[in-house]
Amino acid sequence: xxxxxxxxxxxxxxxxxxxxxxxxxxxxxxxxxxxxxxxxxxxxxxxxxxxxxxxxxxxxxxxxxxxxxxxxxxxxxxxxxxxxxxxxxxxxxxxxxxxxxxxxxxxxxxxxxxxxxxxxxxxxxxxxxxxxxxxxxxxxxxxxxxxxxxxxxxxxxxxxxxxxxxxxxxxxxxxxxxxxxxxxxxxxxxxxxxxxxxxxxxxxxxxxxxxxxxxxxxxxxxxxxxxxxxxxxxxxxxxxxxxxxxxxxxxxxxxxxxxxxxxxx
Numbered sequence: 001x002x003x004x005x006x007x008x009x010x011x012x013x014x015x016x017x018x019x020x021x022x023x024x025x026x027x028x029x030x031x032x033x034x035x036x037x038x039x040x041x042x043x044x045x046x047x048x049x050x051x052x053x054x055x056x057x058x059x060x061x062x063x064x065x066x067x068x069x070x071x072x073x074x075x076x077x078x079x080x081x082x083x084x085x086x087x088x089x090x091x092x093x094x095x096x097x098x099x100x101x102x103x104x105x106x107x108x109x110x111x112x113x114x115x116x117x118x119x120x121x122x123x124x125x126x127x128x129x130x131x132x133x134x135x136x137x138x139x140x141x142x143x144x145x146x147x148x149x150x151x152x153x154x155x156x157x158x159x160x161x162x163x164x165x166x167x168x169x170x171x172x173x174x175x176x177x178x179x180x181x182x183x184x185x186x187x188x189x190x191x192x193x194x195x196x197x198x199x200x201x202x203x204x205x206x207x208x209x210x211x212x213x214x215x216x217x218x219x220x221x222x223x224x225x226x227x228x229x230x231x232x233x234x235x236x237x238x239x240x241x242x243x244x245x246x247x248x249x250x251x252x253x254x255x256x257x258x259x260x261x262x263x264x265x
Contacts, residue, residue, distance in 0.1 A: 047151035113210035121203030
């Protein structure tokens with residue numbers, strides 16, 4: 001697991017079956033437990049248009065084809081290597097500050113602010129997409145070339161696994177990129193990992209600007225060394241943040257009670 005400011009990344013093999021369980025249980029369910037609160041994903045990235053998927057909703061059959069290393073346009077093999085233990089996806093997850101998630105329960109504009117900020121963070125991250133150079137003397141090296149091209153399924157959620165209010169977005173990147181000659185190769189995500197803090201800061205800065213534009217006052221959070229680590233919306237107390245950071249059955253989680261606390265503090 002790789003971590004940056006509000007960004008995390010994980011490799012997903014999903015090599016057994018056709019990816020149906022991962023798609024249905026992990027991505028398409030909003031609160032990870034409900035079978036009825038479904039989330040619609042959308043394809044994003046510079047490669048989406050190459051596969052005819054730009055801004056299209058994520059269908060399970062297309063997701064499954066990518067999981068099987070098949071081109072959804074042609075149904076042919078997508079990348080040359082087809083190792084059964086290889087990585088199929090990279091899940092870059094972006095999470096909002098807890099105060100933003102709490103206030104979004106009452107102000108849907110903050111939901112849109114988070115989504116806009118995610119787009120900015122992912123746009124910056126995509127610039128670091130690369131492919132390993134395996135020709136000539138580079139065959140056994142770790143040399144790479146930037147491609148700046150990925151395709152990913154984007155899913156917006158508003159609760160955590162513990163059912164607390166938590167705006168976050170899964171950006172599930174398919175393990176494929178495209179070389180200058182048009183051929184598809186496995187993605188070298190190493191530079192994206194290195195850029196994860198930068199992408200996180202890009203997201204955070206964009207979200208802070210959106211919050212200010214919407215009329216919220218924010219306060220910077222600093223580490224023990226005085227370094228800025230993030231921000232929170234002013235007026236949302238530490239008590240509220242703590243109450244909304246535990247299991248729902250053990251914390252104040254209804255909109256009404258959270259609003260009451262916000263009024264009283």
